[in-house]
Amino acid sequence: xxxxxxxxxxxxxxxxxxxxxxxxxxxxxxxxxxxxxxxxxxxxxxxxxxxxxxxxxxxxxxxxxxxxxxxxxxxxxxxxxxxxxxxxxxxxxxxxxxxxxxxxxxxxxxxxxxxxxxxxxxxxxxxxxxxxxxxxxxxxxxxxxxxxxxxxxxxxxxxxxxxxxxxxxxxxxxxxxxxxxxxxxxxxxxxxxxxxxxxxxxxxxxxxxxxxxxxxxxxxxxxxxxxxxxxxxxxxxxxxxxxxxxxxxxxxxxxxxxxxxxxxxxxxxxxxxxxxxxxxxxxxxxxxxxxxxxxxxxxxxxxxxxxxxxxxxxxxxxxxxxxxxxxxxxxxxxx
Numbered sequence: 210x211x212x213x214x215x216x217x218x219x220x221x222x223x224x225x226x227x228x229x230x231x232x233x234x235x236x237x238x239x240x241x242x243x244x245x246x247x248x249x250x251x252x253x254x255x256x257x258x259x260x261x262x263x264x265x266x267x268x269x270x271x272x273x274x275x276x277x278x279x280x281x282x283x284x285x286x287x288x289x290x291x292x293x294x295x296x297x298x299x300x301x302x303x304x305x306x307x308x309x310x311x312x313x314x315x316x317x318x319x320x321x322x323x324x325x326x327x328x329x330x331x332x333x334x335x336x337x338x339x340x341x342x343x344x345x346x347x348x349x350x351x352x353x354x355x356x357x358x359x360x361x362x363x364x365x366x367x368x369x370x371x372x373x374x375x376x377x378x379x380x381x382x383x384x385x386x387x388x389x390x391x392x393x394x395x396x397x398x399x400x401x402x403x404x405x406x407x408x409x410x411x412x413x414x415x416x417x418x419x420x421x422x423x424x425x426x427x428x429x430x431x432x433x434x435x436x437x438x439x440x441x442x443x444x445x446x447x448x449x450x451x452x453x454x455x456x457x458x459x460x461x462x463x464x465x466x467x468x469x470x471x472x473x474x475x476x477x478x479x480x481x482x483x484x485x486x487x488x489x490x491x492x493x494x495x496x497x498x499x500x501x502x503x504x505x506x507x508x509x510x511x512x513x514x515x516x517x518x519x520x521x522x523x524x525x526x527x528x529x530x531x532x533x534x535x536x537x538x539x540x541x542x543x544x
Contacts, residue, residue, distance in 0.1 A: 212236045212238060212270040213270070215234060215236060216234045216236065216268050216269075216270065219232050219233070219234035219268075220232070220233070220234065220268055233267035233268050234267075234268055235259060235262040235263045235267065235268070235269060235270070236259065236262060236269075236270035236271075237255045237256060237257065237258030237259025237260070237261070237262055237270070237271055237273070238255055238258055238270060238271070238272045238273065239251045239252075239254040239255035239258060239272075239273040240272070240273075244273050254273040254277075254278070255273060257273060257277040257278060257280075257281055258271040258272060258273040258274075258277060259271070260277075260281075261277055284340055284343075287337060287340045288340060288344045288346070290326070291337060291340065291341055291344070291346050291350075292346065294324055294326065295346065295349055295350065295353075297327070299324055299325055299326060299327070300322055300323070300324055300325075300350060300353060300354070301322075301323050301325060301526065302320045302321065302322060302323070302354060302357050302358060302361065302527065303320075303321045303322075303323050303524035303525055303526055303527075303530075304318040304319065304320060304321070304361075304524060304525055304526075304527060304530040305318060305319050305321060305517060305518075305522060305523065305524040305525070306318050306517070306521050306522055306530070306533065306534065306537075307319065307374070307376070307495060307515050307516075307517050308515060308516050308517065308521050309514070309515060310505060310508060310509045310513055310514065310515060310516050311509065311514075312541075313541065314371075314537075314541060315371070315373065315521070315533075315534050315537050315538075316371075316373065316374065316515070317373050317374035317375065317376065317408070318373060318374075318375060318376070318530065319375075319376040319377075319378075319410070319517065319524075320354060320357075320358040320361075320375055320376065320377050320378070321334070321378075321524045322334055322338075322350070322354050324337055338380075342380055342381075342382050345382065347380045347382045347383065348380075348382060348383050348385075348386065351379065351380055351382075351383045352383075352392055352396075354377060354378075355377050355392065355393065355396045356395075356396045356399060356400070358375045358377045358407075359375065359396045359397055359399070359400035359402045359407060360399070360400045360402075361375070361527050362374070362375040362400070362402055362406055362407070363400045363401055363402045365531065365534070366406075368531065370531060370534045370535055370538065371534070371538065372406070373406075373534070374405075374406050374407070374408055374436075375406060375407055375408065376408040376409075376410050376438060377407070377408070377409055377410065378410045378440065379409050379410065379411050381412075381423075384422065384423050384426055387422060387426065389426045389430070390426055390429040390430050393407070393409070393430050393435060394430075394433065397435075403434070404433045404434035404435045405434045405435075405436070407435045407436070408435070408436040408437070408438050408459065409427075409430065409435060409436070409437055409438070410438045410439075410440040410461065411427075411437065411438070411439060411440065411455065412439075412440050412441055420454065423455070424454050424455055424456075427455050427456050428456055431456035431458075436458045436459060437455060437456050437457045437458055437459070438457065438458070438459035438460070438461055438495070439452065439455070439457050439459070439460050439461065440461045440463075441461065441463040441497075442460045442461055442462055442463060442483060452490065452492065457492065458492060458493060459492060459493040459494065459495060460483060460487045460492050460493070460494050460495070461494075461495045461496075461497055461517075462480055462483050462484070462494060462495065462496045462497060462513075463497060463498075464497040464498025464518070465498070466479050466480050466483075467480060467496045467497060467498040467499060467504065467508075467518070468498040468500060470504065470507070471503055471504060471507060477507070480496065480508070480511065480513075481511045484508075484511050484512060484513050485512075488512065493514055493515070494513055494514050494515070495513075495514070495515040495516070495517055496508050496513050496515070496516050496517070496518075497517050497518060498517075498518050499516040499517065499518030499519075499520045499521070500518055500519045500520050501520055502520065504518075504520070505520055
């Protein structure tokens with residue numbers, strides 16, 4: 210009841226120099242003697258509860274629970290393990306092909322990071338990427354991924370598997386230092402890769418960050434010939450103004466709309482609308498999550514340009530990806 214009264218008191222708007230100001234309040238609570246008997250312990254546990262309250266919604270309160278401590282401890286262990294993984298070079302890139310729906314030719318790929326720990330276990334990006342972003346380690350990991358992807362893409366060209374492009378995902382955290390263009394240009398230079406073979410994928414979550422700083426960096430990058438793709442389009446803010454502000458050249462239709470779209474008519478309408486809109490705006494389009502030939506044919510009917518998904522291949526290690534592309538080229542030539 211007391212926490213609720215505090216939130217109600219803070220939630221009232223007040224005026225400063227003719228501006229109406231609204232504040233939000235998050236409260237974390239630890240109780241003696243159940244959660245501790247000294248100030249330091251109670252303060253630490255109330256902060257854990259506060260973090261949970263802040264992460265869920267504004268104007269909320271949470272009591273400390275034991276699982277919060279387990280969560281924090283596990284994250285701390287993950288951060289330490291990630292630092293060691295960077296030192297021991299335990300990360301690797303897998304590649305998933307991007308296919309031209311008209312010709313069925315593999316024209317590029319998306320680089321997807323994997324973490325193979327000391328026990329030879331593959332750890333899902335969904336498990337470690339959020340921790341890497343929260344700790345800031347994603348900047349170093351992302352820099353490595355960008356350099357490795359450019360190096361591998363150049364190697365594909367040298368081995369004669371066609372002019373494949375490479376798409377690399379960026380985290381919003383990588384924009385904060387303001388030096389992303391230099392990192393991108395250095396990666397291209399080190400690999401001796403032409404800028405038009407690189408595509409950088411950003412998510413719509415960037416649209417609520419410091420848009421001026423982000424757009425300035427993306428404009429510098431795009432001016433040199435690097436493509437910018439909006440990943441998971443339609444799942445976030447979908448502010449069309451940002452497509453031009455961020456110099457986007459490609460929309461990637463999120464797999465949540467593509468998967469099972471043949472069974473859900475509403476999904477087909479959404480996918481078709483995004484494809485038509487992208488064409489009107491002069492943007493390329495890529496449908497993610499294509500799992501069967503029927504879906505690929507429907508996308509082709511909608512005039513979608515590219516597809517990506519398990520129908521052609523799951524993400525593969527570099528050597529297996531190269532073997533897949535070579536076999537695919539051989540089959541196309543034999544037709």
